Amino acid sequence: MGGLHVGLLLPYLEKGGTEEHALALAGYVAGTGARVSIVAPQGARDADLKALPVRRLEFVRFDRSFPKGWATYRKALRTLLEKEAPDVLHVHGGHELLAALPGPARRVPAVFTNHGYHGPNRAVSYRTAAWICNRFADRCIAVSEHEEAMMRRYGFDHRKLRLIYNGVPEPAHRDPCGLVAESPAFAEKFAGAAMRIAAVARLEAAKGIEFLVRAMSRLKEERLACVVFGDGSLRGPLESLARSLGVAGSVHFAGYVPHASAYLRGFDLLVAPSLEEPFGLVCAEAMACGIPVVASRVGGIPEIVNDGETGLLVPPGDDELLAAAIVRLSRDPQLRRSMGRAGMKRYLELFSIERMGDAVMRLYEELAASRARRS
Numbered sequence: 001m002g003g004l005h006v007g008l009l010l011p012y013l014e015k016g017g018t019e020e021h022a023l024a025l026a027g028y029v030a031g032t033g034a035r036v037s038i039v040a041p042q043g044a045r046d047a048d049l050k051a052l053p054v055r056r057l058e059f060v061r062f063d064r065s066f067p068k069g070w071a072t073y074r075k076a077l078r079t080l081l082e083k084e085a086p087d088v089l090h091v092h093g094g095h096e097l098l099a100a101l102p103g104p105a106r107r108v109p110a111v112f113t114n115h116g117y118h119g120p121n122r123a124v125s126y127r128t129a130a131w132i133c134n135r136f137a138d139r140c141i142a143v144s145e146h147e148e149a150m151m152r153r154y155g156f157d158h159r160k161l162r163l164i165y166n167g168v169p170e171p172a173h174r175d176p177c178g179l180v181a182e183s184p185a186f187a188e189k190f191a192g193a194a195m196r197i198a199a200v201a202r203l204e205a206a207k208g209i210e211f212l213v214r215a216m217s218r219l220k221e222e223r224l225a226c227v228v229f230g231d232g233s234l235r236g237p238l239e240s241l242a243r244s245l246g247v248a249g250s251v252h253f254a255g256y257v258p259h260a261s262a263y264l265r266g267f268d269l270l271v272a273p274s275l276e277e278p279f280g281l282v283c284a285e286a287m288a289c290g291i292p293v294v295a296s297r298v299g300g301i302p303e304i305v306n307d308g309e310t311g312l313l314v315p316p317g318d319d320e321l322l323a324a325a326i327v328r329l330s331r332d333p334q335l336r337r338s339m340g341r342a343g344m345k346r347y348l349e350l351f352s353i354e355r356m357g358d359a360v361m362r363l364y365e366e367l368a369a370s371r372a373r374r375s
Contacts, residue, residue, distance in 0.1 A: 004087050005084055005087050007089045008039070009094070010041075011096065014043045021115065023048055024169055029361065038052075038054050039058075039073070039080060042058060047258075048258070087109070089110045089111070090112075091113070093113065095129035113143065126155075130156045138160065139160050140161050140162070142161055142162070143278060146303065147278045165351055166284065167352050180252055195224050197268070199226065199227070200264075201274070206277075207230075207232075209228060212271050213245065216247045217246065219323055227254050227263075230255070261288075267291055269291060272296065273322055274299070274301070279301075283295055283301060288344065291340050297314065306342070309339065312329065
């Protein structure tokens with residue numbers, strides 16, 4: 001495996017799951033001895049990228065200046081191809097990057113990983129991605145059975161599809177108490193809580209944090225403390241909602257915290273109330289930490305969380321049933337412990353970075369060998 005040179009192409013380098021996945025994969029692939037080059041714009045994850053043993057080439061994000069983005073992206077690809085051209089190019093999420101590959105790059109086998117599309121125009125995004133991938137990609141990775149079904153539904157060539165579950169590194173361990181010390185009233189409640197709850201999400205509508213806040217308002221007598229890791233356009237409205245519902249003292253918005261999963265071992269429960277979710281990386285991260293998950297029965301989450309075994313699943317957008325699931329685990333520490341153990345076992349079997357990385361590396365080797373036979 002060590003002789004490969006892999007080019008990873010990202011449309012942005014911000015704080016989402018696509019970047020989390022791609023950077024973890026880059027670290028794993030580099031750890032096998034393969035060379036890794038990453039073509040990506042500047043963004044919030046620059047420091048994480050600089051910590052990896054990879055070559056980095058930059059371009060301007062297409063959504064900030066399409067003409068400049070197109071020109072700088074194609075220039076970066078030509079630079080990448082000039083010396084020691086990659087054996088495989090792997091595009092993450094941005095099908096426009098696949099469409100914009102310069103001519104010489106089209107002779108390199110291309111992989112596209114679909115990280116899911118959200119919002120009212122998602123059908124258009126899926127169909128556009130299918131049209132592009134059917135013409136320019138050699139293989140298309142679906143990160144869950146749910147996403148594979150969506151890709152088939154919207155016209156991806158089934159012969160190119162490969163199901164490879166996302167994998168996550170086992171998180172480090174950091175004490176979350178320091179994160180809440182800035183809020184003395186909350187820190188006291190956090191220290192004395194009957195159950196500590198974590199949520200890790202972008203604060204946008206699709207992540208459903210509103211329903212967690214509403215669920216907490218139903219559980220005021222339960223001595224619970226919840227920390228929400230993440231930032232986004234809804235942070236202000238969500239904090240206002242918590243105040244209006246009388247739970248500002250038990251729900252702490254920590255903002256964006258790099259590597260938030262490292263704090264999960266300091267919690268008793270992860271809640272993921274998403275309305276849409278292609279996979280659900282944070283659910284796998286919680287299971288890797290041995291804590292149970294309460295999550296929405298949506299997208300790829302039911303493939304990660306075994307309802308009643310590694311956690312509890314509820315309908316999306318139902319704060320009453322979400323509250324019932326939370327209080328059930330709050331009142332049953334033994335159930336939490338058994339679900340945490342089962343979750344760790346399932347993580348090791350299906351969602352470790354090693355399992356995912358090995359599967360992706362086998363795909364790279366397959367495509368590189370096929371290209372060599374054609375040469």
